[in-house]
Amino acid sequence: MHRRQFLGGALGASLLPWMAGSSPAFAAVRGRLRPPPLQPGDTVGLVSPSSATDDSFSLQLAREAMEALGFKVRTGEHYGARWGHLAGTDAQRAGDLNAMFADRQVRAIVCVRGGSGAARLLPLLDYDAIRRDPKVLLGYSDITALHCAIQARTGLVTFHGPIGSGSWNRFNVDQFRRLFLERQLMEYRNAADPGDELVQRSNRTITLRGGKARGELVGGNLSVLVALAGSSYLPAFDGRILFLEDVAEAPYRIDRMFSTLKLMGALDRIAGFVFGQCTDCDPGDGYGSLTLEQILDDYIRPLRIPAYRGAMIGHIREQFILPVGGMVELDADAGTLRMLEPVFTG
Structure with missing residues (x-):
């Protein structure tokens, strides 16, 4: 399951036209298209x-x-x-x-x-x-x-x-x-199981900035998403709820990718933010490293939008099934995402 996308000089070159304002930064929004629901026997x-x-x-x-x-x-x-x-x-x-x-x-x-x-x-x-x-x-x-x-x-x-x-x-x-x-309007809330601990330690959500926000979901794997920068295959971020996760990425690479999201204008456009799990993303040996907490403090807290981390999203055994493009409400204090509309036809 481990994959790593390395961003080269071509990415930086692809961002220059955006920053100069000579071409649109993101693909035009076409409106939501919903799939038909599933039935047993399909x-x-x-x-x-x-x-x-x-x-x-x-x-x-x-x-x-x-x-x-x-x-x-x-x-x-x-x-x-x-x-x-x-x-x-x-x-x-x-x-x-x-x-x-x-x-x-x-x-x-x-x-x-x-x-x-x-x-x-x-x-x-x-x-x-x-x-x-x-x-x-x-x-x-x-x-x-x-x-x-x-x-x-x-x-x-x-x-x-x-x-x-x-x-x-x-x-x-x-x-x-x-x-x-069953086509339920899902609420995504981390499973509560303290095990033998007095208070739950693992699988916790942490509020970065409280509040609620509504918008369509966009996101997925951080490395893969950032590798699409400068292409016509990246969806719009305006008013969206951005969710991200990653695996086997050193913190300095996570920092670089968040810097790219910031420089390309994506972070300044979103209405809310959720970070899932960054599995096997511990700092390596050397002179030290930024932590994931510090990276999110640097890039997400200053946006002053509802945001939390620790959701059950990513390279983990139990994970949410999220409707990418679906309309949701994020509650950063409760650490939840809630579907606001059906995502299937009929």
């Missing part, structure tokens, strides 16, 4: 848009999980392929995605895993086909590239949550059934 497509799966047993587990949830399964032609570290060539992986969106019998698309490589597909996707037959898309981590591009180009609400080969534990299954099958 067909779910399994695709691998990013890294290859190193064990075919993971592919079997992904199929069995979807079947156990009550769905028929259709697999992408190349979902078990390999091209270097990727699950097939760009054309193969994009072709599988386009085929699933074009297939009228497929009602949801679940990404088998993340890793890296999804951004390579963005110019190859058939956005007209996605608009013609909108459907559920589920995944996280590197799948952030797909969430961002599809939101920017079509306005379709997609879903940031467990991958097919990941853990379908009780918490994740409950989230899935309540959201997709």
Whole structure:
């Protein structure tokens, strides 16, 4: 699940036109497009848009999980392929995605895993086909590239949550059934379990600045999102609720990426902010490091918007399934996100 996006000099060059005001910073908002709801017995497509799966047993587990949830399964032609570290060539992986969106019998698309490589597909996707037959898309981590591009180009609400080969534990299954099958207006609140502690220590949310804010959700994996800077595949940030998470990134890289978000104007446009988990993001050896807390203090607190950290979002076993592009209310004092509108048609 570990992936790392390195930003080079090209990123800095791509930001110059924005800062000079000669081109729009973010893709134009097209308005929300909602997928139809899921029903037991629907067909779910399994695709691998990013890294290859190193064990075919993971592919079997992904199929069995979807079947156990009550769905028929259709697999992408190349979902078990390999091209270097990727699950097939760009054309193969994009072709599988386009085929699933074009297939009228497929009602949801679940990404088998993340890793890296999804951004390579963005110019190859058939956005007209996605608009013609909108459907559920589920995944996280590197799948952030797909969430961002599809939101920017079509306005379709997609879903940031467990991958097919990941853990379908009780918490994740409950989230899935309540959201997709019962179509509840979800409230996302961290599970309370102090264990043998007098007060709960782990899985806590921490308020950065109190208050409430409403807006459409945008975000996902910090590294993947920032790597889209300067492209037409990054959605608008104006009035949005930004959520972020990451894995295996040293604090100095987290700081650099927040600096990019600040310089490109994204942070000054948002209405609220949620940071999930930064797994394996501890400082390395050397002269010391900024902490994640200090980084958020530097970039988020001065915005004077409702914000909190510690949400169950990210590379963790139990995670929220969030509607990217859905309208939500953030309560930074309570540490919650609450859906305000249905995210499915009908």
